[in-house]
Amino acid sequence: MVADWFSGEGEDFRLLGTRCGACGSVFFPREDSFCRNPGCTGGELAEVPLSKRGRIWSYTDGRYRPPLPYVSDPDAEWEPYTLLAVELEDERMVVLGQAVPGVTTAELEVGMEVEAVPGVLNEEAGTTWTTWHFKPVSAR
Template identity: 75%
Template sequence: MVNGWFTDAPEGFRLLGTRCSACTAVFFPREDAWCRNPHCPGGGALVEVPLSPRGRVWSYTDGRYRPPAPYVSDPDAPWEPYTLVAVELEAEGMVVLGQAAPGVTVADLAVGMEVEVVGGVLNEDAGATWTTWRFKPVEGAR
């Protein structure tokens, strides 16, 4: 898990961003040092905010091969294709990239489809569980 990027609170799984108090720009991944908006009038305080739990598919593709060098990939581990989804979050209007939930393939997605962010497991090794966010279609969305 990347600390501070998401929370699995009682109200549901949410990505966490930061909002500049001067210009109201929202950032994900979060920004804790300064406002990245070049048009910000004063670089106000950055406050943690939960991001929209839903959005619409902006684009998607599938990953069918192991990452090439220099990226780390265990050649002895089984390889499973995965689906990547770019989602425009409802309120923020920003596009966030993530994997689709298990079982969701490119055949299940369409540009403009409503999806929601959910928690998921990226990897488990030596007793450690690496959690992440995933996107899945909202029931009845098409």
């Protein structure tokens, strides 16, 4: 799991960002040291849950095995995956992530509504690395 990037399960699952108390800018991934807004002199940063839903801004497929440091079993058959850029509903910021397994680019279109759901990045020797995926809302 990427520490502190998301929390909750099921309907309570949310990506976590931070909001600057001085200018109101929201950041993902979270920022705990300083406001990334170059026009802000800085303020207290507070953790905030981000919108669960958003709309596809762009998408593509990953048909190659990525190089290190990505964790990948070189002996396992490679399975393509779908990458999404999603504009979150309230924050109007674009977040990248994978689609839920089994969703292909043929099933997607720009502007389609999706939601963030818990996902598994990798499982090995009793360890599960968790992440988030985006799921088309119509695929409930």
